[in-house]
Amino acid sequence: MTRPLRVAIVGAGPAGVYAADILTKSETPVEIDLLDRMPAPYGLIRYGVAPDHPRIKGIVSALHRVLDKPEICFLGHVDYGVDLKLDDLRRHYDAVVFATGADQDRQLDVPGVDLPHSHGAAEFVQWYDGYPEAPREWTLDGEQVAVIGAGNVALDVARVLAKQADDLLRTEIPDNVYRGLKDSRVTDVHLFARRGPAQAKFTPLELRELDHQPGVELVVHPEGFELDAASEESIRTNNQVKTVVKTLQDWALRDPRYDTPRRLHLHFLRAPVEILGSERVEGLRTEVMELTGDGGVRGTGEHETWPVQQVYRAVGYLSSPLAELPFDHGTGTIPHEGGRVLDLDGEPIPGVYTTGWVKRGPVGLIGHTKGDALETITNLLADAEALPRAEEPTSDAVLRLLDERGVAYTTWEGWGRLDAHEKALGEAQGRERVKVVPREEMVRISRGG
Known part of the structure; x- marks a missing residue:
């Protein structure tokens, strides 16, 4: 492939970020868009762990270093199945990894x-x-x-x-x-x-x-x-x-x-x-x-x-079913083989992968998703030469599509603004941070409004 491998990862929690990290450390040149329905990144770490948990700061710092890599573009407030459908992703990316967790x-x-x-x-x-x-x-x-x-x-x-x-x-x-x-x-x-x-x-x-x-x-x-x-x-x-x-x-x-x-x-x-x-x-x-x-x-x-x-x-x-993807309601997971998503006949769907709790169920600690991501990304890279090529693989194509559809997406730079705003709220009260809750306010601050 003469251009970088274009990969969309749906879900910007630990599982998705670990998958992105492994991709960037491979010998294959990559461009990664990390999509999340929340305006802010970190998934489970921001919305699923008790606020007094002693290890949150360390985990967030590690995830931040990954998201700061130039190969990775964070796009928040983008709802898969609503703002972008599977065909949209397959048109703009060579591979899609679903890491939507369990909520x-x-x-x-x-x-x-x-x-x-x-x-x-x-x-x-x-x-x-x-x-x-x-x-x-x-x-x-x-x-x-x-x-x-x-x-x-x-x-x-x-x-x-x-x-x-x-x-x-x-x-x-x-x-x-x-x-x-x-x-x-x-x-x-x-x-x-x-x-x-x-x-x-x-x-x-x-x-x-x-x-x-x-x-x-x-x-x-x-x-x-x-x-x-x-x-x-x-x-x-x-x-x-x-x-x-x-x-x-x-x-x-x-x-x-x-x-x-x-x-x-x-x-x-x-x-x-x-x-x-x-x-x-x-x-x-x-x-x-x-x-x-x-x-x-x-x-x-x-x-x-x-x-x-x-x-x-x-x-x-339990994980939630995802639009246009098979789902095992008994286990609450996406059917897969080594992270390769399987269709109703048990055959791999070309270019579609999964990792994290939606892949294996909500068991184990956050760190266990690293090994899970390694399996999925190893198989994705093994498939790289045979993957169907994206029709519109430029880095700006998805942004144009989101703009055309009126999606007020947020970015990594926008998260920096929201992060600074929450810390300022906390400083005024003698605290490290006060979390902004309303979605519309998170989007407004992130987009500089």
Whole structure:
């Protein structure tokens, strides 16, 4: 090929940025347009991670260095399937990589799940992270709340619910989120895990964060704190499991004081079976589970009722289907082979690829998407000579098309303006940053309006 390989990556979160980074480090000359439906980059890092997460700054700095490369052009506020369709992308690029992540809640199939004040974790996360399409207001009028799940998202949700609002002022939370948390009546947050402590999906760093919150007592309830043969094997062979279980054991041995304004309770071997209430959530019914010795659990038939007024379901994320692409609704992923997107007959669609959570499901940490991207980009580069050539491969062609369609797209330079604006808002309040929430305001600032 006498010109650079033109690649569009749909999704400017970690998965998309890692894919772009690998492309730029290859021996193949490339030009990459990184498209995102949000006016700002970073995806999950900006809109899916708790604002007090200790590693956000480091990850953002790494992603920023990639997006600053001359081979990469960021185009925000561009909605795939609406502003640009698959035929548009294939006309302007030699290859397209879909890295759109997972932003929907996996459903929990129990009675009462649709009651008012029963929420998916993604809804709450998007609210406290200032996602433009999330509600601006959030009611925290119950003293007792339940969080269902045993992963890092469940920990984030539980920690934010229990935290004092003033302790989040050092973060970039929007003003409306601060006000909502300041008005919270929550005194007790109960996290329920269906399996035992050795089967929890917490990572040690995220778990330890729970025990460093002023005014919050962490209580690990010994009921359900059980280990079986499979648990012992996991502890012996997996250092992460060993650290998590040891941390939980140390906490479980402490005598509860119940002398703080708020408490965060961890309950193991408790499976939700029904959310109770008529007009709104009034309670949660759980079944006591027992370990089966092989890593599984089974119900005992014994039930408990918890008088909670809100329930947060953190049982996993799902990706959304994408226009003109096949989608496996069972797994919530795009069918693929090594990142090559497959059609309904199981054949690769020339020039169309996927990476990240929409490729493999929402499992693993952010860093795991690097290996995922490497597989996809390795196969894309192997296919490079055989790819169908773009009809309009010039760097300005897509911009002209977006202008013709009246799309108010944002750029990397525009993100610099928005970034500086948010930092200035924060400086005025003695904070590092205050996040701008409304989409139209983000676009206006980014475009210099």
